[in-house]
Amino acid sequence: MWSHLRTIWLVLLHAFRKRETVLYPEVKPDIPPRWRGRIILSRDLDGGERCVACYLCAVACPVACISLQATEDEHGRRYPAFFRINFSRCIFCGYCEEACPTYAIQLTPDFEMGEYARQNLVYEKEDLLISGPGKYPGYNYYKVAGLAIGGKGKGEAEDEAPPVDVKNLLP
């Protein structure tokens, strides 16, 4: 009986505690930078698209919400002709970000994506592309990759030696 009365008293004292509720639209919640929210496509520091349209994100996606089509520009650089994410299917698991070899696809700490029409949740490439490098500023895929594209031959990438002439015995 005594413990019941004590319980009632202690619960009554809770009236003077600090509220746990975050009054959301007025007070924004404190979200860590690695939060898995809205997906974006990032660019290199010189403005080129990072995405090389390798399809790894689309393959890794467990709900198959990413669809894209690879194509090449005049320099031999691969890029997606279209890149479409259906956010009404997306479960924000982050597998696409983990699969991406070029840091192109990234998840951001933004979750305020409510829409009235379902079709509005389908984001096209121009909705996904941002102007900067996102979470990885010092990385440029074509500057470290050994692949030859227009304006950069074999062996001209950063930290890369010129190719070995296999038909020559000289050191």
Place this chain on the structure above:
Amino acid sequence: MNGQGSLVIIFGVLIAALVVAGGNIWLERRLLALWQDRYGPNRVGPFGLFQVFADMIKIITKEDWIPPFADKQVFVVAPGIIVVTVLCAYAVIPFAPGIEVSGLDIGILFFLGMSSLGVYSVALGGWSSDNKYALIGGLRAIAQMLGYEVYMGLSVMGVVMIAGSFHLREIVEAQENLWFCIPQCLGLVIFIIAGIAEARRLPFDLPEAESELVAGFHTEYSAMKFGMFFLGEYLGITLISAMIVTLFFGGWMGPWLPPLIWFVLKTFFFIGFFILLRASLPRPRYDQLMAWGWKLMLPLALVNVLVTGGYLLAWG
């Protein structure tokens, strides 16, 4: 009492009771939130007060579904019974001098009778649903009512003996010098506990025990039929609070403020107390509830009657 004035009082009491019952939805949610470190509904209107209207619109426009296996007539009638009986019981409460619907000489008996009739609503609702959980809930409600109604009646006998009347206004007037909560403190405790059981409120909400019986007697009810059960429950809380105030806390008596204000203030204090009990106490096991009722509260109520009667015989 002249005809026109009493009509105004009748409708005033009816409307006030229903408004307070609706407001209790908001009050309960806000107070529960207060004691759980939350805010509760605070978006719709000032302090979230219009939440009441939102809840009403929601519950009225929901699909009102009668299960094909239910006993249709009884199923439809059952939710109405509790609202009608509880509203009837408001007739005998003296809210302030001159503000009462019916100055019945057997006011307490009428109140006890009406609040007992309310259990038919729960029992019939549980029976006609043709659902085992609903039936068990209904059975529990009957057993609980039988157990707790007995000593609810006995606990007010001390008050009746001191005041020498069953008339609620005379009981209030008998508390001119001393509120009955002091000489009848044991009776007060017993009446409060029986009152919670009578209103089927936590911690005595065994008939609807969500964790074991889905939703107990109203498992199959939806929309406004379900709403009627809840209207009945909130009306019941208000009624029990008003009765506690009338019988033990001097009704409308109090300094400075007008009598009606005092009555409302005291009533809301006890409504808040009921909600505090809901926020703090866990639900007992069913056999604990029955043992508590028959083996502890009933003897205590009898002792209270005995001691009060003996005192009045010797020195009264």
